[in-house]
Amino acid sequence: MNKHPLSNLISNQDLLKKIAEQFGTPLYVYSENRLKANISRLSTAIGNSFKNHQVYYAVKANSNIHIIATLKEALHNLGCDCSSPGELYAAKKSGIDLSKSVYTGNYESIEDLKTAYKSDCEINLDDINSLNRLETIGIPEYISFRLNPGKGHGRFKGIMTGGKDSKFGIPKEKITNAYKIAKKIGIKRFGLQCHAGSATLDIDTFREITKLVLDSAKDIEKCINQKLEKISIGSGFGIPYKDNETPLDLDLLFQKIQNIFYDYYGQDSSDWPTLCIEPGRILVADTGFILTRVTGKKSSYKNFIGLDAGMETLMRPALYGAFHRVQKIGKESNSTSTYDITGRICENTDRISENYNLPKIEEGDLCAIMDTGAYGYSMSHNFNTRPRPAEILINNENIKLIRKRESIEDLFSGCDV
Numbered sequence: 001m002n003k004h005p006l007s008n009l010i011s012n013q014d015l016l017k018k019i020a021e022q023f024g025t026p027l028y029v030y031s032e033n034r035l036k037a038n039i040s041r042l043s044t045a046i047g048n049s050f051k052n053h054q055v056y057y058a059v060k061a062n063s064n065i066h067i068i069a070t071l072k073e074a075l076h077n078l079g080c081d082c083s084s085p086g087e088l089y090a091a092k093k094s095g096i097d098l099s100k101s102v103y104t105g106n107y108e109s110i111e112d113l114k115t116a117y118k119s120d121c122e123i124n125l126d127d128i129n130s131l132n133r134l135e136t137i138g139i140p141e142y143i144s145f146r147l148n149p150g151k152g153h154g155r156f157k158g159i160m161t162g163g164k165d166s167k168f169g170i171p172k173e174k175i176t177n178a179y180k181i182a183k184k185i186g187i188k189r190f191g192l193q194c195h196a197g198s199a200t201l202d203i204d205t206f207r208e209i210t211k212l213v214l215d216s217a218k219d220i221e222k223c224i225n226q227k228l229e230k231i232s233i234g235s236g237f238g239i240p241y242k243d244n245e246t247p248l249d250l251d252l253l254f255q256k257i258q259n260i261f262y263d264y265y266g267q268d269s270s271d272w273p274t275l276c277i278e279p280g281r282i283l284v285a286d287t288g289f290i291l292t293r294v295t296g297k298k299s300s301y302k303n304f305i306g307l308d309a310g311m312e313t314l315m316r317p318a319l320y321g322a323f324h325r326v327q328k329i330g331k332e333s334n335s336t337s338t339y340d341i342t343g344r345i346c347e348n349t350d351r352i353s354e355n356y357n358l359p360k361i362e363e364g365d366l367c368a369i370m371d372t373g374a375y376g377y378s379m380s381h382n383f384n385t386r387p388r389p390a391e392i393l394i395n396n397e398n399i400k401l402i403r404k405r406e407s408i409e410d411l412f413s414g415c416d417v
Helices: 013-023 032-049 065-074 085-093 110-119 128-135 175-184 203-224 250-265 281-287 316-320
Strands: 027-031 053-058 079-082 102-104 122-125 142-148 189-193 230-232 274-277 288-299 303-307 326-328 336-342 351-359 366-370 390-395 398-403
Touching (some): 013 366, 032 065, 032 250, 065 390, 065 398, 128 175, 142 175, 175 189, 175 203, 189 203, 203 250, 316 351, 326 351
Parallel strands (some): 053 274, 079 102, 142 189, 230 274
Antiparallel strands (some): 336 351
16 A cells, blocks of 8 residues: 555644634645655656656646646746646746647637637647638647547546547548648648547556557658657556555656657657657646535435535546545544545535545544545536635645635626626
8 A cells, every 4th residue: 555645744633623724624735845746756757768858737637826836946947738728828827938838729719729829839739620720810830730549548438538439639540631731831840749548557558659659750750751849648647546556657657658769760869859748637636635524424325424525626526437535634433434425516426435434424524535636626616606615735834825715706706797
């Protein structure tokens, strides 16, 4: 069983009680030290195998500007991977140089493409029709297209972004034609991007996808008779959501990918395309947890524990059955019981976990829903007219409020017309 990176923080009962009293619950709590450790570990691992590389933080994972700024503080040349005008705004407000960032949309509107084009970021197009829309706005000097390699990967179906059921990318059989057309209309420089899935812990999966990407890269280079400047393998780098899972060995991962680049591009790495990655989850997921309070218990056909954090606070379990560990804060008893852990939302899908073992627990107890730094707050919503929680960033025992708690009045501010 691997020790969780935030185990010391979770075990600090006095501090968490103090935080709950000061900021209320539910509350998103992030560790600044873990954020910096994660970005340092990743950038070191890719840098050891690839001299020419670029890290783009996937803003969709967590768009809080203080989180992004903390990552940039630890990695000065960090760029961002953005998929909406709002994410471009968050990146710029965080101090990110948008010329070192990339916009990866899908089914983009003309307005979306105008925003991306005017931002000075690189543009990664999801389809040839995206190029047709972009051409009415302007012709950038550099673009990339998103490849669908014909297969995907992921912890479960909802986060597989490659393969024949995926809405993303250009099929490998059609990708060269997109580059031919792009070159014909005057685009001069090119890259290639592929993001085939998420939350994967198997190194061989990334090896296989990289080979498929480089197969297409070579076909494209032959077709347009010029080299690609950048190749992005996206991300999909997973974290352990369960006690028995092993973290990715990032050094070994990039060594394996380096060996594939040797096979395709030769021994002189200075002549390789720049390897780009777009990590989100592996940087922020295990840095955060939701501090939540037990609001009720029920003995029905099953035993239930109700929290003040439900599917409006954490959507992932209801959306696609994602698993998150739940820990009671404070002294634990030796006896445990099995519960469905739910929130206060008027939907039967409002479950944080089902058939979950917890020590004896009472109304008013504090719990932590673990590994919610990625796709937690960014997927939260206001169903049942529940305001979204506050967010704090903690450095040892120094606490910084990084987003205020919404009020009910805030939810109706747009109705004052």
